[in-house]
Structure formats: C-alpha cells, structure tokens
Amino acid sequence: MRLWNVKTRIRALGLSLMTLFLTGVVGFVLIKTYVEGEHVTFVEAMYWTIITLTTLGYYPPGVGLTSDIGMAFTILIVGSGVIIIFVGVPSVVAPWFEERLQRATKARKTPLPEGGHIVVVGYNPTSRYAIEELRHHGFASVVVDEDREHEQELLEKGVPFVWGDPTDEETLKKARLDTSLGLMLTGQDDVNIFAAITARKVNPEVHIVSIARDPEKEKLLYKIGVNKVVSPGSFVGRMLANRALGRYEADIIEGKKLLGGLEMRQYTLTPRSGITGKTLAESGIGEKTGILVIGVWREGELTVTPQPDFVFKEGDIVVIMGTSAQMLAFENTFGGIAG
C-alpha cells in the first residue's frame, strides 16, 4: 500500500527533520541558558543537535546537557530522531529508487511496426475509438499528430506515435506510410484534404479512409483520391431517424452487436477455401455452424442473402452474420477460408 507518493514522502521527511532540528537548537539554547545557567553559542547548539539526532552521542566538555530536564530533552530528541530516520528514510529511498529504475528501463517511445499497419492522422475521441476497434480486428496503428498533448496516453497504450505535420511528406514517411496497409484521416477537413494529397504522392496505392466533419467536403475528398469518406454527422442523423421509427440498422452501424448478440464479418474466398466452387446449400455453412450468409460481394456487386443454389467463386467476399459462438464454430469448421 502506498500512503503517499514519493514526492510527498520526501517533503514530509524533510519537514519533520527540519522541525526536529529547530526544536533541538531552540531547546538546547533555552535549557542551557535558563536551567543550567551557562552561556551558549549558536554553533554549539547546532553541534549538539546534530550529534544527538545522529545518535553519535559524543559531546565535548561543556556541550552536553546535565540537568534532569536537559537529559529528558536529550532522550526526546534522540528518540524522535531514531524514529524519523529509521522509519522515514527507508520509506522514501526504496520507492524513489524504484521510480528511477522504472523510468530508466521503460522505453520512451513505442517502436514502429515494419509494415502492415494503419497510419492514423490525428488523435481525438473519434480516432481513439477507431484505434480500439482496429486493435480488436488485429490491426496495429501508428498515430501522426502535430500536437504532442496525447503522447503520454499513446505511450501507455503502446501505440507508436510520430510527431509532425501530417501534410508533410517527411512525417508520413516517418510513419512508414510506404509499407502501411492504409491511411485513416481523422483530423479537420482541410488537414484531411491536404494530408490525402500528400499521402498519394508518398504511396499512390495506399487505401485511404477519411472522415468528413462537414458532409459537403465529402465530394472534395473523393475527388482527390480518398477511397472511402465517412461523415458521422449525416450518419448519426439518419440513424436516429431510423431509431425513432423503430428500425434496427442503427445497432450495426454503431458497432454494437445487433439485437444484443449478432455480429458481422467478412471473408475473402481463396482457391483453397473449402467452399469455393460449391453452392451455398452444399457448403453446409448453415447446418454446421448456424451462421447466416447475408451478402456476397463479387466484382463490386452485392448479392443480398444469396439463395441455396448460389455458387461461391474464388475472390468472392462473403459477409456473414451470427453470434460469437457461431463465428467460432465457423472459423473452426471452415478455417483457412479467411482473408
């Protein structure tokens, strides 16, 4: 248990030593002068106090207190000194060392991944959720921001941070945009637009997703080559309207599990996928796992809730829905399907 932090403890220790020292000096002078009737100097008083406090106990002639009151006072100062030094010092020194050690061993920067990460421009409530969600899906993020305000928070979360202007080529290169999987722009609209233009120069292939704070900027972002623009303002509006009318789409959009338990995932079919070339009925997905195939994307076209005679092809992207247990069963039965 830590009663106080190290700083407070050091202060408390210093303060009590100081108080005791002053008490010793003043007491010595008073007792020596008024009780024992001897003349004392200030240096003698300090000398006596230090010898007593440190329990050295050797007093040159004329410096020790010899009266009853004087000896009682000596015991008091020795006793208090022992308590403060033997209790106070260890309670400060050990934690102080501990803290120093921790600071020395803790890396001051989270190392950047070599590649396959998502470069996230801007750290704010929106990107905080996005990073959390990406981590959930197994993607690492690297945050780029010209503001260092959140550096410590990111360090604690183990998210690498690159400090710099996100509309600067050098900054994006430092964040290893060239080997990244994607770029996520979560800043203000003007920053997003300029960062997207810069990013296209650094890596013409990278998949760029951007937020549009003002829905009107959506088309501008698409125009400069952003692959997908999301505008939370308009989404929230539509979603609340649907909610007011008692419809369910809202749950999925919000990232919650639909109806409290259903989630959606996507899988890309490879030639090795067990269901490639089979019909939905032959695949046995429904019977074996209870999973529902709610959509299949093929060359940009979506087939909603495909029929039992639908034939899966290589490259199809299958969107499935089910409970977590069903998802697990699906992965176990059709493992290797994933992409």
Next chain:
Amino acid sequence: MIIVCGYGTVGKNAVTELKEKGARFVVVDRKEIDEDIPFVKGDAGTEETLKKAGIGEATALIACTDRDSTNALIVLMAKTLNPKIKALAVVKKDESISKLYKTGADYVVSDAVIGGQLLAKNTASPYVGGFIDRLTIAKNVEITEIPIPQNSPFAGKTLRETGIRKKTGVSVLAIRREDDIILSPRRDTEIKGGDRLVVIGETDRIREVFNMARGL
C-alpha cells in the same frame, strides 16, 4: 409524429430520412430556417416550445442541438411533459452519454464513437462497411421486424415450412417472443402467433414476407 430539435448536420439528415420514410415530423430550432417543412421557432428546452411542437401527441423526439447540456435539458423536459415519448439524443463528449441516460433518454449516441466505428469498419472490413452502406444509404436492403398475428399461416410452422427463404430469399435473423429473443434460429424452430420475426433482405422481398405472414 417525431420532433427533431436542432437543425444542424444531424437534424438535417434525420429530416431527410424521415421524409423518405414518409413519417410525420416537426423541426424545432432557435433560428429561422428557409425550408418549407413543419417548423417551430424557439428554445426546445422550454415547455412552451415543446407544447407548440405537439409534444403531447409525439411518439419520439430527437435531441440533436450542438450542445450536450441543451440536449440533456430537452430530453428532461420532453420526458416530463410526455413520459411515454421515445427520446433519442446525440452527444459530443463521451462522458455525456451516461448523463443523458440519467435524464431519461432511451437512446444516446456520440458522434465520435460513430465516426470511429465507421472509420475502423471501412479500414478493417471494407465489405462489411459497404454492406452497412447498402443498409443505410442505398436503402434497397433492410433489417426489420415482422409481426406474426395469432391467425397467421406461419403460426405453428417451422421456419423451413414457412418457405420464407425459398420463396423470397429473405433471412430470419432472430425471433422475438415476448421478452425473449432467439438469435440465428435454426430451420426447424417453430414460429408461434404473437412472435416478431427480425429479418434481413431486399426491401421489396420483405414486403412479400409481410403479406405472407398475414395470409395475403
């Protein structure tokens, strides 16, 4: 009737959606708007304005002004004037979410959370994101609830026997039975009168299921 308080980005998009769905609504805002829609000028946090907007007969209210505190006040006032109203609110700060629920809101959403989720979905699983777009933007796919009347031809049949999937391609995601919910029901699950089927599919085909359930 639905009251939309605040005519910013969120309010405008809510109105677009409500118009498309043919729902009755009224907009409340402090500033005059130059659009020909039902409108009440005033402070939505006051009894007077909410009464003018018809709070007594409203089924739902959307609090989407640009201030969390204003939205909290609106919800509180609305729930006081009409305890049965469904109150939905949007907030800027996450810490406001729990506060809004305390004022009695039925559903609270933070646009930062939505933005984060949308960005992540479109980065990690772009095709799930695309599917959601179809649900919410293209509108030809929907998830909706279908009530099963006691005398429905579906009552007493298993899902397979109803032929919903075979005839219409619509999938049943869940069955709501009183307070229970059966997620991803099996093909041999029996449907009872009074159940509500939660289905996903193309809008036109879902309409067919509605009719089938009523024996039309």
